[in-house]
Amino acid sequence: MKDALTSLLQQALQQLVNEGTLSSIEGISPQIDHTRDPSHGDLATNLALVLAKGAGLPPRELASKLVAALPDNNMIAKTDIAGPGFINFTLSQASHTEVIAMILAAGSDYGRAPVKTENKVQVEFVSANPTGPLHVGHGRGAAIGDCLCRLLTATGWDVHREFYYNDAGQQITNLALSVQARAKGLSPESESWPEDGYQGDYIIDLAKAFVAGDAVSAADRDITASGNIENLDDIRDFAVAWLRREQDADLQAFGVSFDEYFLESSLYASGAVDTTVERLVEGGHTYEDGGALWLKSTEFGDDKDRVMRKREGGYTYFVPDVAYHHDKWQRGYHRVINEQGADHHSTITRVRAGLQGLDEGIPEGWPEYVLHQMVTVMRNGAEVKLSKRAGSYVTLRDLIDWVGRDATRFFLAARAATSQLTFDIDLALTQSxxxxxxxxxxxxxxxxxxxxxxxxxxxxxxxxxxxxxxxxxxxxxxxxxxxxxxxxxxxxxxxxxxxxxxxxxxxxxxxxxxxxxxxxxxxxxxxxxxxxxxxxxxxxxxxxxxxxxxxxxxxxxxxxxx
RNA sequence: GCGCCUGUAGCUCAGCUGGAUAGAGUACCUGACUACGAAUCAGGCGGUCGCACGUUCGAAUCGUGCCAGGCGCGCCA
Structure with missing residues (x-):
């Protein structure tokens, strides 16, 4: 509809050029908007306002010349010149209703474009570490990320959905120690409870399942517990699988699925992390200081250089991040979108700096990021902060249990990601x-x-x-x-x-x-x-x-x- | 102190690649079912768009400076 009107206006412009009223219409594409006020017709253009200065004519006069130059058509029922020089179009009855036939013919394809396999895009979202149940922030990420994927698919993109997680770091060790402590009957009040241990009740369930020798099957792994509470590796492997299964169940209840689960440990196993570091060193983007290896991230817009390899030898977290994104690039995803919480926004500069340092021609703005702000949960006029199961935060499962999947998804996706979100449980439960x-x-x-x-x-x-x-x-x-x-x-x-x-x-x-x-x-x-x-x-x-x-x-x- | 995000009606939020009298829901008032779903609709009330300059024919929207809130500024992830 807009396109048809644009075409009519282009013809009118050309006509004015032929008459000598306008000198040139190079690079001018008429801007057409839907009106907010019905008294302004259905569609409007500011074309005359934009062109008036160059034409040396008052906007309204130019507008009337434009209207006069419009070709005959059966689309516009009425044209008005209003305000400072807007041209308002009232569409004919047929122009309004012809869409009905189009929609009934197209059905669910209406408004959607067929997927083109050459339009590859990879979307990473949720990416929660397997150390506890998904919280409302993950829920917001899941809702927004999943909708983005659906929107991209609907507009012709071939979308690959990916979930990245750390299955081997210090936090996973803390998890294993926490489960071991629970298996030995300790509680967070005990003196020998591990420092930085996870305190939520789910650790109790996890410990019981491990001791009982349960078998678990998650989307990306299967395992049977050994039941040997002295073997921390056994506990770690089981705990990761057990929490992955729980997260999978929550995501499934939420209607969100992934094409791939990508493990941080695989980047170490494949040598990708070492390769990344070597490349950065060879490229002259690093230096040693105080026993640590630093990335000259300030070369790429960071406000300070960043440690890559710690004095004690391990890599900092963003190094595998760079390796991971390099892997995405090598897989051929020249468009990548990361949906994540805004509390991690400082990683953006670091990851991009590392990628620039690889000197591979990766664009500066790659990958793209969608960051969501925090979610506050309100009930009975008060903030809900705790859940028994997770301990210190409200879980996605809590929301689904309280208000259902549809309301949870809608409320989490219906606000701009850049705005902090207040999730009102009472409102979501209202049926009116x-x-x-x-x-x-x-x-x-x-x-x-x-x-x-x-x-x-x-x-x-x-x-x-x-x-x-x-x-x-x-x-x-x-x-x-x-x-x-x-x-x-x-x-x-x-x-x-x-x-x-x-x-x-x-x-x-x-x-x-x-x-x-x-x-x-x-x-x-x-x-x-x-x-x-x-x-x-x-x-x-x-x-x-x-x-x-x-x-x-x-x-x-x-x-x-x- | 620095960076990112936010500040619009009592409340929750749209509108932000500049456009006409700033919108919606809710709350609070009035009305509409012997009709196909009243889980609805119609109307009213309610705003110095945080503040101040600037750019522009035109600013909630762009720029600068303040003010307020959130999140980050680790050899944690």
């Missing part, structure tokens, strides 16, 4: 329009309900039949709803290109509101007026398709009844 999830799902269920009702009245009534009578849709509520449906492809594209899934949630809220207004204002099923009734059914069905598709992008279900 206070709760946007139910509001949107209700619109979907309502359409399903009215379609069934239509069939009860007359077996022959179907949305498809309404396509022959779209010209009967003349009411403002009908045209406003139909116009909103035409925006869906633009919204999907915009959300994907800006990596902002919350746009989808806002859009769906608007569509649901327009549908409810339409539904309340007009009788849908009128036995005396079959053409109009079926046309309205077609509009309702098109709305349902869009809502269903948008909810799918968010990973939220679209129930036929509630």
């Amino acid at each position: 329009n206070e709760n946007p999830v139910f509001y949107i799902q209700y619109a979907h269920a309502r359409v399903c309900s009215v379609k069934n009702k239509a069939l009860e009245i007359d077996q022959a009534w179907s949305p498809q039949r309404g396509l022959a009578h779209l010209e009967t849709l003349q009411e403002s509520e009908e045209l406003a709803l139909a116009l909103a449906l035409t925006k869906y492809p633009e919204v999907v594209k915009g959300a994907a290109s800006r990596l902002e899934p919350h746009d989808i949630a806002n859009y769906l809220r608007d569509v649901a509101a327009l549908f409810h207004s339409f539904y309340n204002a007009h009788k849908m099923l009128d036995a005396e007026n079959q053409p109009l009734s079926t046309a309205r059914l077609a509009l309702a069905e098109a709305t349902r398709v869009v809502i269903s598709s948008g909810l799918d992008l968010l990973g939220v279900s679209a129930p036929e009844s509630m």
Whole structure:
């Protein structure tokens, strides 16, 4: 729709150039926006304002010349020049409603592009270490990351979803020591409880399972416990698998899946870490000082140089990070997006600096990052900070248990990642329009309900039949709803290109509101007026398709009844 | 002290690659079911867009400087 109008305006511009009114239209692409105020028509352009200075004409005068130069068409019903020189377009009835036929023909493909295998993108998200249950921050990362993947897929990208974790570091040792202590009957109050031990109740379950010789199967590993509480390696291997299984179960309950689990230990095993260090040393990007090896990260915009190899010999955490991202690059992912909590944002400069130091022509801004801010959980007006199971934080499983998967996903994905998020348990539990999830799902269920009702009245009534009578849709509520449906492809594209899934949630809220207004204002099923009734059914069905598709992008279900 | 993020209606938040009278939900008032789902709708109330300069025909949006909050500034991950 916008494209068609753009084309008309281009022709008008060319006409003005031919007349000599404008000298050149090099590099000018008309900017067309949907209007916010219905009195401004449906679409508007600021073209005359932008060109006025160069043309040496008052904006309004230039606008009227532009309008006069517009080719004949059946798309624009009315043109106005308003304000300082905006050109407002009111679309014809047919332009509003033709999208309905398009949507019914395309079904769930409407607004989506086919995947092109050459558009490879790797998305890393969640990446929680296997030292405890997933917390709400991981949940936000899972919701945003998963929606990003769905959006990218919908816009033609071939997406590879990856989960990276450390299975061998000091924190894992702390985990094993904690399980061992619990297996020996110690508690965090005991004098011999390990320093920095994990205190949550899940460690008790884990210790019991290990002693009992349980077998566990996670998405990326299987193991049977030896039950030997003196063998720390046995405990470590079992504990990692056990927590991975728990995280998998939570992610599955949340509707999130991965194509690959990438282990930090594999980077040491393959020699990738050593190779990375050698490359940086050979490239002259390092120096030794105080017994440690340093990366000259200040060469690449960091505010200080960073230690790579500690005095005692081990590498700092970001070295395998660099090796990991180098691996992504070598795998051919020239587009990579990392979704992670903003508390790790300082790693961005370091990882990019290390990659620059490899002198391989990796772009400075690679990889891309989406950072989410913290989540605060509120209930009964007070912050919820603790969970018995995890000890010091609220878990993703808690949220799912309290408010369900749909509400959890929606609330975690519906806000801009850059904003801190307050998760209101009471609001998420409300089953009314206070709760946007139910509001949107209700619109979907309502359409399903009215379609069934239509069939009860007359077996022959179907949305498809309404396509022959779209010209009967003349009411403002009908045209406003139909116009909103035409925006869906633009919204999907915009959300994907800006990596902002919350746009989808806002859009769906608007569509649901327009549908409810339409539904309340007009009788849908009128036995005396079959053409109009079926046309309205077609509009309702098109709305349902869009809502269903948008909810799918968010990973939220679209129930036929509630 | 430095870096990143945020500051918009009582509350939760959109709008931020500059555009017209700043939006939505909620809360608080009024109304609408002998109709297809009232889990809904219609209307009202409510804002110096943190503050101040600047750029521009035009600034919530861009720039600079302040103020306030969050998160980072480890030879932890």
